[in-house]
Amino acid sequence: xxxxxxARSRNSAIWLQGLACGxxxxxxxxxxxxxxxxxxxAIACTLAxxxxxxxxxxxxxxxxxxxxxxxLWHLWLxxxxxDAAIAILCTPTSVCLAWGAGAIAWAxxxxxxxxxxxTWDAREDLRAKSLAAxxxxxxEEWDLxx
Amino acid sequence: MPDEDGLIATHYRIDPTTxxxxxxxxxxxxxxxxxxxxxxxxxxxxxxxxxPARPRITLARTGVPVPYAVLPIEYGPGRDLAxxxxxxxxxxxxxxxAIGIGRVWREGDLIACLLQPAAAALAALQARGLxxxxxxxxxxxxxxxxxxxxxxxxxxxxxxxxxPAVFEPPYMARCLPQGRGDGKIADDVYAxxxxxxxxxxxxMPLADQDEAAATRLKLELGSxxxxxTDVPLSPLIADLLRGMLAEDPEHRPSPQLLMKPEQARAxxxxxxxxxxxxxxxxxxxxxxxxxxxxxxxxxxxxxxxFPLLRxxxxxxxxxxxxxxxxxxxxxEDVIRQTEGDVPDENRLQSLLVMRCVAAIDPLGPLVxxxxxxxxxxxxxALVGAPAAVNVMIEEIIxxxxxxxxxxxxxxxxxxxxxxxxQRSWRQWLAARGPAxxxxxxxxGMNPMLACASxxxxxxxxxxxxxxxxxxDEAAATADRARxxxxxxxxxxxxxxxxxxxxxxxxxxxxxxxxAERMVVLRLFGQLQARLQPGPLxxxxxxxVACAFANVEDWRSQKTRAGLQEKVxxxxxxxxxxxxxxxxxxxxxREADEAGAAAAAARxxxxxxxxxxxxxxxxxxxxxxxxxxxxxxTGLGLIAGxxxxxxxxxY
Numbered sequence: 152x153x154x155x156x157x158a159r160s161r162n163s164a165i166w167l168q169g170l171a172c173g174x175x176x177x178x179x180x181x182x183x184x185x186x187x188x189x190x191x192x193a194i195a196c197t198l199a200x201x202x203x204x205x206x207x208x209x210x211x212x213x214x215x216x217x218x219x220x221x222x223l224w225h226l227w228l229x230x231x232x233x234d235a236a237i238a239i240l241c242t243p244t245s246v247c248l249a250w251g252a253g254a255i256a257w258a259x260x261x262x263x264x265x266x267x268x269x270t271w272d273a274r275e276d277l278r279a280k281s282l283a284a285x286x287x288x289x290x291e292e293w294d295l296x297x
Numbered sequence: 298m299p300d301e302d303g304l305i306a307t308h309y310r311i312d313p314t315t316x317x318x319x320x321x322x323x324x325x326x327x328x329x330x331x332x333x334x335x336x337x338x339x340x341x342x343x344x345x346x347x348x349p350a351r352p353r354i355t356l357a358r359t360g361v362p363v364p365y366a367v368l369p370i371e372y373g374p375g376r377d378l379a380x381x382x383x384x385x386x387x388x389x390x391x392x393x394x395a396i397g398i399g400r401v402w403r404e405g406d407l408i409a410c411l412l413q414p415a416a417a418a419l420a421a422l423q424a425r426g427l428x429x430x431x432x433x434x435x436x437x438x439x440x441x442x443x444x445x446x447x448x449x450x451x452x453x454x455x456x457x458x459x460x461p462a463v464f465e466p467p468y469m470a471r472c473l474p475q476g477r478g479d480g481k482i483a484d485d486v487y488a489x490x491x492x493x494x495x496x497x498x499x500x501m502p503l504a505d506q507d508e509a510a511a512t513r514l515k516l517e518l519g520s521x522x523x524x525x526t527d528v529p530l531s532p533l534i535a536d537l538l539r540g541m542l543a544e545d546p547e548h549r550p551s552p553q554l555l556m557k558p559e560q561a562r563a564x565x566x567x568x569x570x571x572x573x574x575x576x577x578x579x580x581x582x583x584x585x586x587x588x589x590x591x592x593x594x595x596x597x598x599x600x601x602x603f604p605l606l607r608x609x610x611x612x613x614x615x616x617x618x619x620x621x622x623x624x625x626x627x628x629e630d631v632i633r634q635t636e637g638d639v640p641d642e643n644r645l646q647s648l649l650v651m652r653c654v655a656a657i658d659p660l661g662p663l664v665x666x667x668x669x670x671x672x673x674x675x676x677x678a679l680v681g682a683p684a685a686v687n688v689m690i691e692e693i694i695x696x697x698x699x700x701x702x703x704x705x706x707x708x709x710x711x712x713x714x715x716x717x718x719q720r721s722w723r724q725w726l727a728a729r730g731p732a733x734x735x736x737x738x739x740x741g742m743n744p745m746l747a748c749a750s751x752x753x754x755x756x757x758x759x760x761x762x763x764x765x766x767x768x769d770e771a772a773a774t775a776d777r778a779r780x781x782x783x784x785x786x787x788x789x790x791x792x793x794x795x796x797x798x799x800x801x802x803x804x805x806x807x808x809x810x811x812a813e814r815m816v817v818l819r820l821f822g823q824l825q826a827r828l829q830p831g832p833l834x835x836x837x838x839x840x841v842a843c844a845f846a847n848v849e850d851w852r853s854q855k856t857r858a859g860l861q862e863k864v865x866x867x868x869x870x871x872x873x874x875x876x877x878x879x880x881x882x883x884x885x886r887e888a889d890e891a892g893a894a895a896a897a898a899r900x901x902x903x904x905x906x907x908x909x910x911x912x913x914x915x916x917x918x919x920x921x922x923x924x925x926x927x928x929x930t931g932l933g934l935i936a937g938x939x940x941x942x943x944x945x946x947y
Contacts, residue, residue, distance in 0.1 A: 206926030213933025220940040252936065256929045263925030264918070271917050279910045286903040292854050293896040 181236035185226055188240050189219040192253030207260040214256035218249040305329060305341050305385045306373030313378055318391050320450060321435050322348075322459035327377065329387060338390035340367070341375065343383045346757050347681050348454040348475075349746035350386065353427060366418035366429070366448040367391060374757065384747070384757045392440040392447050401499035404531045406443050408558050411496060412537070414445040415489050416555035423482040423552055430456035430480055432488040433464045434495055455677035456480060462508035463501070464488045466520065466546070467589075468660045470512045471596070471669040473686070476678030478671030483546030486555065490541030491524065498528055516593050517586070519544060519571075536562040544571075544589075545660065574618040580605060588615070588624060592658030596669055599650040606632060606653055615657075624657065631656045631705060644696060651698055655705040663702040665689050672699040675722075676742025679735070687735055694722045694738065725792075731784040732791035732802035740792035750785035761793045762828040765821070765836065769871075772835030777842040780808050782817050790820065798823045814845045815881055822877035832871025841868045846876045852893035856885070 175183045187194075193212035200208040222245045229235035239245055289295065304310055309329040317326035317340055325343045344350050350372070362368070371387040402411065415432065422429055429451045436449035436459075457477040462470035466487045469477050494502055502524045503511040514523040521542040530538065537558060540550045550561040577584035578591060581598025585591035591611070595602035605611050612632075616625035631652050639645045647665055654664050662669040668689050670678050679690055693699060699719050725737040740746055748758040752775065756767040768781050775781070791799045801816040808814060818840055825833060840846060841864060848860040860879055867875040 204923070204926075206923060206930070210926045210929035210933055213930045213937060215933075217933050217936030217940050220937060221944060224944045252933070256933055259929045259932070260922075260926050263928060264922040267924055268918050268921035271921060272914065275910045275913070275917070279907050282903045282907050282910075286900060286907070289896050289900050289903070293852050293893050293900075294854065295897060295900055 179231055181226060181231050181233045182223065184233070185223060185236045185239060186219065188246060189222060189249040190215050192250050192257070196253070196257060207257065210260050211253045211256045214252040215249045218245075218252045221245075222249075303376040303380065305375030306371040306387055308333065309339065309341060309371070309375070309385075309387050311341065311375075311378060318394055318438065321431075321433075322454055324450070324453050325377070326450075327385075328390060339370070339387055340390040341385040341387045342450050342453050343377060343385055344453045344747075344757075346383075346747040346749065346755065348458065349677070349680060349743040350384075350454070351452045351456065351479075352744045353479075363421040363425075364417050365414035365445060366422065367450055369452055374759075374763065382756055384759055386450070386453055388450065391438040391449065392444070393438055395435045395449070396437050396439050396446060396496065398434045398495050398501055399499060400442065400496075402496040404497075404534055407493055407497055407534060410439065410443055410445050411437070411493060412489070412558060413556055415448060415492075416552040418448045419482055419485050419489070419552035420556065422485075428456065428479050428482055429485045430477070430488070431460055432485055432492055433461060434492055437492060455674070455680070457484075458677070460488065461501075463503050463511050463524075464491045466544070466660075467512050467515045467593075468658075468662055469671070470508065470515075471593070472662045472674060473668065473670055473678045473682075475680060475682075476670035476674035478674035478677070480671070481546050482552060483549045486541050486549045486552065487520070487546075489555075490538050490549075493534065493541070494524055494528070494530075494538055497530060497534055502528075513590075513593070516590050533558065533562060540564065572619050572621055574614065574620075576614075576618045578605075578611065578614040578618070588619060588621065589658045589661070591615075592654045592661050595650055595657070596654050596661065596664035597667060599646065599664065599667055602650050602653075603646045606649060607636075611653070627656055628653060644692075647692065648696060648698065648701065651702060652705040655702050663693070663699065665693050665698065672702060675699065676739070679739040680743055680746060691726060691735060691738075694719065694726055697723070728791075728803055730803060730806045731782075731787035731808065732799070732805075733788070734784075736784055736788035737791055740789045744793075748785055748789040750783050750789070752779070752781060752783055752786065758789070761790060761824060762830050764789065765824060765828065765830045765833055768839070769830075769833040769835040772839040775839060777839055780814070780817070780843045780845065781836060781839045782808055790824070794820075794824065795827070798827060811847055811850060814843075814847065815877075818845045818873065818877045819881060822874035825872075826874045833873055834869065834871035837868040837871050837873050837876060840873065841865070841876065846880050848880060851886075852889050852896075856889055 172183070175186075190212065193208065193215045196211040197205065197208040222239045222242075226232075226235055226239055309331055312328045312330050315328040317328045320326050320342065323345065327341050327343070329339045329341045331337050331339055367388040367390075369386045369388050373385065373387075374382060375385045376382050396411075415437070419429060429448055431451040432448060436451070437446045438449055439446045455475045455477075456479050457465060457469060458475050460474075460477075464487075465477070466484055469480060469484060472478075491502060503514065506514060511523075517523070518526070521539050524542060525535070525538060537550075537555075540548070540561060541555070543549045550564060554561045554564060571587045571589060573586050577586050579585075580591065580594035581601035583590075583594035583598060585594045591614075595606075595611075602611070606628075612625045612628050615628060616622045632649065635649045635652050636645065639648050651664055654661055662671055666689050668686060670690075670693075675690055675693065678686065682690070697719055722738060722742065725741045726734060728734065728737055740748070745759060748764060752771060753764075753767050754771050754774065756763075756771065758764045758767045764786065768786075772781065787802055791802050798820060801820055805813040805816050808817060821833075821836065821840065846864050846868075848857050848864065851857045851860060863879050864876050867873075867879065
């Protein structure tokens with residue numbers, strides 16, 4: 152019984168998210184359009200991310216979201232009209248900034264692990280060499296066979 | 298060991314210009330000069346490594362001089378003319394050549410020049426508790442004919458070792474030459490009597506008989522009759538010889554009496570002639586007519602005598618044909634007692650024959666499987682003896698036959714310290730390992746025997762202190778793959794060394810193991826410390842080369858290297874004790890073992906850590922990915938926060 156509880160809550164969350172999305176589409180269609188377009192990289196990344204923690208999706212979403220807040224504020228200042236949303240979306244800098252931020256976040260998620268892993272491996276290699284040297288010294292000193 | 302300058306016993310120099318007289322027994326003599334008193338005429342006799350000098354030699358040096366005999370002045374190491382080391386006995390030079398056999402001596406010369414001087418010498422020896430046991434014409438010396446004689450050297454070999462059998466009483470003649478024991482002064486009187494007879498006739502008595510036949514003839518006829526039949530003798534000489542050649546040593550005149558021949562002649566002991574049977578008893582083909590002949594035959598043919606004894610034939614013969622029922626009863630007691638004492642059938646034959654022979658002939662020697670020996674000559678008989686004799690002597694000692702022999706023939710036990718000694722003999726024989734067994738017994742019973750180890754390459758070693766220096770010298774040419782100790786050296790050290798030093802030798806079975814070699818190293822170190830022979834560089838290097846100072850079992854290479862360096866330095870300094878201390882340091886060994894255990898634990902930790910580093914690579918990659926996304930997410934959030942703040946300010 153306990154194994155089914157997380158699955159049930161996950162299903163509930165999906166339903167709630169769907170309900171929120173539906174409500175957003177019904178009552179704030181321009182906002183929904185703006186968010187859908189501006190957060191397109193995040194949505195795509197979420198769909199493509201097979202990792203369990205969805206960390207990369209979160210990173211891309213955070214980056215996209217950071218550059219979606221400004222256009223969203225302008226849309227709401229324009230009383231959340233559809234033409235204002237289209238006008239904002241037709242402004243290349245707005246969409247490009249959000250998508251660019253998402254792309255940079257994605258790129259960073261690809262490059263940073265390599266750099267960090269390489270750094271850590273180098274550090275561990277040095278430590279392993281130091282330990283191996285100590286091991287060799289002890290073996291030679293005390294005639295301890297491998 | 299001898300001085301490098303070749304002086305004998307640190308004082309005496311060989312005089313190569315003066316020839317020394319020939320000595321019997323293969324002993325070589327040199328004339329020597331004492332630089333402290335060059336006028337003294339001295340001689341040095343080279344002892345043989347294979348024959349032990351008589352242990353009581355030092356007694357001869359004390360007290361007033363002994364007339365008409367050459368006694369040791371010094372006993373010590375030296376080098377012969379060829380530079381070969383040896384042990385020498387320094388004594389007064391002999392007055393001239395040996396009297397030899399050839400010239401017929403007149404009665405007056407026999408008395409004045411032979412009997413009286415020799416008797417005086419024997420009396421002086423007797424006063425010191427010594428016997429000569431080497432009186433024969435080839436060992437009696439005189440300046441010139443008709444001059445008083447001097448008895449020759451007698452201390453460089455076991456008693457009567459080189460003595461022809463005819464000069465010995467029958468009970469001594471039967472014994473192994475080296476197993477005749479010290480005997481009594483009466484045995485010297487007997488030898489002097491035979492010598493007088495030889496000089497009176499100018500020929501060797503019983504020269505046409507071999508030794509066994511001569512002994513048998515003496516037993517059959519009595520010594521006097523056997524030796525003097527058809528020999529013309531003056532009445533005085535005949536009377537003297539009758540007493541001197543008496544079968545029972547108690548019946549022979551004392552040396553003091555012989556110095557006054559007229560009194561000695563007048564003292565006649567009425568010895569009862571031995572009973573002779575009407576019918577002989579045959580023991581293994583030897584016909585016996587008297588009890589002594591029977592004992593002799595039984596000693597020669599023990600395997601044939603045994604069934605005769607157990608079947609009662611001997612007892613019946615003693616009662617019926619010899620007419621000695623008392624002896625028969627005594628024999629019956631001995632047989633019954635022996636059969637009760639010895640359940641082992643194999644040992645019964647030897648012990649029964651030995652006890653019966655001793656009961657029948659109280660003068661006879663100890664007989665064992667056909668071998669005859671005196672109880673105090675057992676040690677001498679061991680030296681250089683063939684394996685069969687060694688086995689027999691081993692049996693005699695393990696059976697405590699010497700004590701049983703003395704009690705069976707009713708001799709006074711205190712005449713021989715055998716009963717006290719035989720417990721030690723058994724302990725030596727029973728001792729396990731290289732320092733025990735027959736070799737230990739041989740060196741223990743012969744305190745003047747040189748160590749016969751081949752490792753010494755012929756160097757004479759009488760004392761333990763000489764052993765160290767001899768091994769040190771031998772190290773230069775020795776095969777260093779072999780250890781500088783063998784069973785001879787181990788037994789020699791165990792016999793000569795102090796108990797506290799040699800205790801470890803009794804606990805090892807060989808020289809192969811590390812612990813055993815440590816015992817040997819410790820022993821040499823203690824001997825060097827105690828005897829102070831100086832640096833022993835050769836021996837120390839030899840011990841190190843043979844892994845006696847083994848540091849390989851030390852766990853720490855650093856400690857090993859340090860120890861090897863220190864051991865090499867100690868070996869170069871010739872300090873075996875220091876080597877032993879370095880290698881045998883219990884505290885260092887414990888620290889080494891503890892260090893090895895700690896190192897092993899640390900090695901396990903390191904191996905685990907290194908394996909963990911390799912094993913954790915995927916985990917690190919995953920962590921790197923997670924950290925990266927967190928960083929990027931953080932950057933996004935910061936950017937978002939910046940955007941919110943900008944909008945708020947806008």
